[in-house]
Amino acid sequence: MRQWRFEVFNRPSLPDVAGNGVLADIRELGITTVEVVQSARVFLIEADFDETFAERVARELLADPVCEQYHIGRSGPPAGLAKATLIEVHLKSGVTDPVAESVMAAIKDMGATPAGVRTARKYILLGEIKPSQVETIARKILANDVIEDVVLGDQAEPPSPHLKPYELNLVHWPIRDLDDAGLEALSKGRDLFLNLVEMKTIQEYFRTLGREPTDIELESIAQTWSEHCVHKTLKSQVDMDHEGQQIHFDNLLKETVFKATKQLDKPWCISVFADNAGVVEFDEESAVCFKVETHNHPSALDPYGGAATGIGGVIRDPMGTGMGARPIANTDIFCFGRPDKRLDEVPKGVLHPRRIMRGVVSGVRDYGNRMGIPTVNGAIYFDDRYMANPLVYCGNIGVMDKSKAFKHQQSGNLIVVVGGRTGRDGIHGATFSSGQMTHEHETIFSHAVQIGNAITEKKTLDVLLQANEAGLYEAITDCGAGGLSSAVGEMGEKLGAEVDLDKVPLKYTGLSYTEIWISEAQERMVIAVKPENLEAVQKIFASENVEATVIGRFTDDKKLRLRYNGRQVGELDMEFLHDGVPKYRRRASWKNPKLSEPTLPKKDNYTDDLLGLLSSYNIASKEWVIRQYDHEVQGGSVVKPLVGVANDGPSDAAVVQPKYTSQKGLAISCGMNPLYGDIDPYWMALAGIDEAVRNLICVGGRVDRIALLDNFCWARCTDPEVLGSLVRAAQACYDGAIAYQAPFISGKDSLNNEFVCEDGSLIRIPPTLLVSAMSIVDDIDKCVTMDLKRAGNLLFVVGRTCNELGGSHYYKENGHTGANVPKLDLKLAPQIAARIASAIADGLVAGCHDCSEGGLAVALAEMAFAGGLGIEANLRRLPRSKDCSRTDAQLFSESNSRYIVEVTPENFDAFAKRMLNLPFGQIGTVTGTPRLLVKDDDGRKVIDAEIGVLKEAWQRTFAW
């Protein structure tokens, strides 16, 4: 069989978009001697077709006849150009190559059958470059070591990807006779991430059984007991020392977040904290479910792949909730280091924040867009403590029939794996993400990175929805962290299961039984099928080229039995696997940090401060990101992420219409402010809840149908102070949920987000709680957006502005943290939200925007430039606390529960009556002059700027 090599180049007359992009990145690295970068796509095809057919493949399939030209074989450097450097980037063997799969299928359509297809990228750099610079360019721009190999110059082809077949070799990891040191060494040596107490529990179990464990048994336990899967920290007993006062929790989660849900006991909550996503009622027939996950560690190593599989993974949660939902919306929230860091400020083993950001955004874009799910809501925060531990939160919402919210697997059901094949990717992902990161992680844990292929997931989804409708399966779950081990383990928890691992379809040969069992290869789902439905299942999946393979069955003896080629390789009691994890007792402590308020000089005019805030990374327009996401696919968008007269104002929340034939909508929002956590995570968490609620209310969401989700991202909680800060936030979740009568329906935590640098120093992320929220909109025609609508309208502020600049962006821009963190009035906040919601429902509101990052001044500016209209405002009418006397506090304080409301003169009376007894005031009017003018108590102009200037400041930061 012949190895054909095809190289496809752009025609010289057309711009080489990929090459130019690389050139720009090289310049950004400070290398100025490269003049031109040419890029080519390379296809290596193993096939026995002849030259004529090869020509056809090149001409009809691989190269575009208008834009591209091809070369069969290896092209040399361009003639006459001595200073050309050739670099090729190949995928490491075993890494999923979706393009290769498509090319294989397409060549079959043309009538030939290749034995293998691989793809690569080739770059020709023209200009004077030192070898060390080539190395830098290859490593920092062209290739990711974790998944790709670089081949320099005219070297030979990369090694053949053919792998040796696997021959069964049953491995035991003796444990019964180990001492403490031996147990710890075993855990560490095998990357089990189990601590000594856990290892001892396992040792005891096998001593009772009177035998040694096999590798697959210990791996199964490690996966199931990982922080990622079992949340042992949040469920542990905690002894909290709060400034000397002792508080005990038997189960932290159950006594905070979950307790609120139980206490509220809302009839519209269908399935909460039970399934892969939280399920609530949408209307009489339908339910919606929502899940938010993090994919932090993988995104740190491989930003593109990590983020892509982050969104791909969370989509499978609603797909695997109940009997399976149809995904209708994605959310994404990211935390990065500042993109303007110098290269030498980035610790070893860490990618530059800008590269991480670009990679993460592209990953979410390419996977989310390909899935045909609109990405409708998100946020991005920047803080250098996220540099080594970027946070990538991905959320997905699905819709399903209410009658299909629960699973019904039974003994005798077949275990069927559907979708993608299993490979060596993502081994140890669950345990890896449960540990701390170090500068060596990128080499040690390269195998933990999963590689996604959105189209495999999309076609799997297409068939699953049909199979669900036809009632062909009894239960479904996704293969996420822990792979088949977790999926089968969970589904069979109350029954028992036996699996023949040799039946699992593989991407390539050579995987051991343990690798098959714990691989986190993407795009796989597990369904439970009655034997009589198997034929129909296989037919329906085959009809759209999706694999569905029986790998075992559910039993009734509550044992997990694993076999390979008929030989038993593992047997565990389900009870030990799921309930055997030792209960922890952890110490937590909280001391109020000793902080003080800075004294900033008073100024006559704060226009420059406002412009600075508008340009600051956290506040600046994220249009560059938003437009790369398809936020309109499925045709359900009602309030888009960008609104206003020029479609570029920052919407508070998204509204989607899940069913074409119903006027009902779903409002989706989030709230987060890590800066407050530096002062007190309790108030940080309440501010996050309040912000998420405000955002829903602003667009017309119902106040009595709010469902919340929590995502805790923290540093290592074995440190009592770190855990103490988490306890504070968890306590706030309870208080906030009760105050707003808004239950948490799902949650997830990602702990251990810290990085050990080469010199031993530690970078911890700040405590970061993301609150996601959704609510029902009764009539989408009544939704409201934040842009000003008409000159002559009146502007009200509802909610009190306090002297609360602590943790504000105004202080941050001035280099301070401060002490007066925004607090939440638990009684007043829900009252304000309810009245605003009722005013919107009754059509009294023309526009509504919440005050958040940057305070009143930023919110006014955003409303003005989004609407293309001006504002004249006077701070004298601003409802405020007595101690909020300084102008800068009035303008920039980030006090909670504040809404700026635009009302027509005709609705003035009705609106004012509706707000009676709340802190509210008419602070100004909308003008036809495109200018934001704010006067202080004495009538002095403290802000005076053209809205075009404000908008330019806001848009310039990410005009990438």
Next chain:
Amino acid sequence: MEQVRAIILRAAGINTDLETQYTLELAGAKADRVHINRLIEDKGLLDQYHIAIFPGGFSYGDDVAAGKIMANQVVHHLAEPVQKFIDDGKLVLGICNGFQVLVKAGILPGGTNFRQEDVTITNNDSGKYEDRWVYLQPQTDRCVFIEPGKRIYVPIAHGEGKLVAKSPEALERLKSEGHVAFKYVDANGQEGPFPINPNGSTESIAGLTDKTGRVLGLMPHPERYIRRTQHPHWSRLGKDLRPDGIEMFRRAVKYVRENLLASCSA
């Protein structure tokens, strides 16, 4: 009255089939979503329909190039039935990825037995995917989907939407033979640079039609503007806002009723 029937062709990665189906039904057709495998198995299936839609999405991941793999399937398995469909006087609409498929399969601009030589669609000049709203100005009077002269406002969402002709002569042919269906313009009908022309398309071309005017392909998504609340700033506009996108489908259904159903029964 006999029903107007539309087929929406699905494949791995096609992802706008549901809203396209709803749009067609709103416009008065009975629409089925059919996987391309079914059509390959039973080539006569196409005969039952009057309108064929190649919808948006990322067919086969847009691997190699946008629409390329699906176009390859059409060329090698469905060339005859699709040609017959067109010759029978029926309608074909390609939206976004569907447009890319039609061009890469040589169905558009058409006329030279499915050989794609003159025109292609490639990466946006910006080098990235973009979702934004654009104005389209009709350039033809012969396309049954398009109301002549009526400027419309619809969204685009793509990374590879730049139309390129192989040569100045090829471009000239497109224009002189009336293949240009739509151009990107501003609110006042003037052509301009990004973002008015969102992808750098040659001469702002947003869509093509064939010589019959019964085959149309365009990058923007008319099926995403069939309700008032899909307009990006509907909350600023009056209750009487009329969505532009649905008209294209209504015109197609009307055409079938007046020309195909009538002639069938005659």
